[in-house]
Amino acid sequence: MQKKQRMETAVIHAGYDSKQHLGSLSTPLFQTSTFTFDSAEQGEKRFAGEEEGYIYSRLGNPTVRTLEERIAQLEGAEMGLAFGSGMAAVSAVLVALTKAGDHVLCSRGLYGCTFGLLSMMKEKYNITHDFSYMKTEEELRRMIRPETACIFIETPINPTMKLLDLEMIARVSNEYGIPVVVDNTFSTPYLQRPLESGCDIVIHSATKYISGHGDVIAGLVAGKADFMKEVAMTTQKDIGGVLSPFDAWLLLRGLKTLPVRMDRHSYNAGKLLEQLNNHPLVKQVYYPGDDKNPDFAIMQRQMKQGGGVLAFEIVGSKKDAQKFLNELTFIKIAVSLGDAESLIQHPATMTHAVIPEESRLKMGITDQLIRISAGLEAWEDIWGDLEQAFTKVRDGSLEMKN
Ligand code: LCS
DSSP: OOOOOOHHHHHHHTTOOHHHHTTOSSOOOOOOSBOOOSSHHHHHHHHHTSSOSOOBTTTOOHHHHHHHHHHHHHHTOSEEEEESSHHHHHHHHHHHHOOTTOEEEEESOOOHHHHHHHHHHHHHHOOEEEEEOOOSHHHHHHHOOTTEEEEEEESSOTTTOOOOOHHHHHHHHHHHTOOEEEEOTTTHHHHOOGGGGTOSEEEEETTTTTTOSSOOOOEEEEEOHHHHHHHIIIIITTTOOBOOHHHHHHHHHHHTTHHHHHHHHHHHHHHHHHHHHTOTTEEEEEOTTOTTSTTHHHHHHHOSSOOSEEEEEESSOHHHHHHHHHTOSSSEEOSOOSSSSOEEEOGGGTTTTTSOHHHHHHTTOOTTEEEEEOOSSOHHHHHHHHHHHHHHHHHHHHHHHO
């Protein structure tokens, strides 16, 4: 048996099957919808599960399978599954874990479409949900109900960058037999491995850092084999939000540089933090790697570094926040994150616009909040662009006052 590989090695080699690859260094792209059988009897055996082998790409594809094995290894899971988007992954897991009348306990803050999905599940199936920072064991125990089917959290939370204590949440919820699902999109397995803290299921919008190049929409899930097989045979197969082989191929390519990219994203974010903290037009910066952040101790326990995303509140109004974005030169105004390009967005009117204002404000998403995904460019250039935009906002408000 081969020794368990380190992360930097596993992102490149995990799941590689030399027999299937015919010596090709790059994972072959099996761009096919279906697989031919040698005989009718072989088809029967494959469908009956009596013979190993591929049938149809919605049920499994060798390129996609390599990616699934790789993410499982990176997260320390028994099995991985790939989906056509992060939301396909989120919905496959939530639908598999719940039935009408159940309850889902969530972090106080979730990506807007996850919030939208939970709202729909409440309306259609009476699956209710609550939000909590789960700061203490007592708070967590108070929020758990007899009908709580799962705990679903993001940490860091998109876009407020607040953290939840994975080890404590896993310990308490395991007592109640409630599975903990962690959306690990912002951290990636390089920075945080929730299963090692005792959580049960990990989800990724692989569209972000796992891809790293802004050219794929994809989702990944990793967890115990029993649950993952159930998802594979139900919400993945029958709802059908599977990943295309070509997108899996792009993700396998992107993953090889994940550790190198995450180090650079985190470094750049740290540099931007120093600058933003000292800027008079910045009211507050939210970044897990900030040693003045109230969640810093949690970050030190469960994350390798602070990651590449920062949020900050600009002094002024929503209009000032929008003007700031409009004044940027090469930093792109775009939702998404984790790409080589620095991306900036206004959560209240973009990624989290579907959340009613009252809930949004309770989550800390004000009209002044701006989220930046630090790209891989030279940090001095990123800061230079932000700084000149701040100056233009300041000059604009001075003009208005005069
Ligand atoms: N989970 C998190 C934490 C996300 O940030 C996103 C997308 C998703 C799930 C859904 O993944 P998708 O289906 O888009 O692959 N977050 C986005 C964001 O913050 N900006 O644009 C999309």
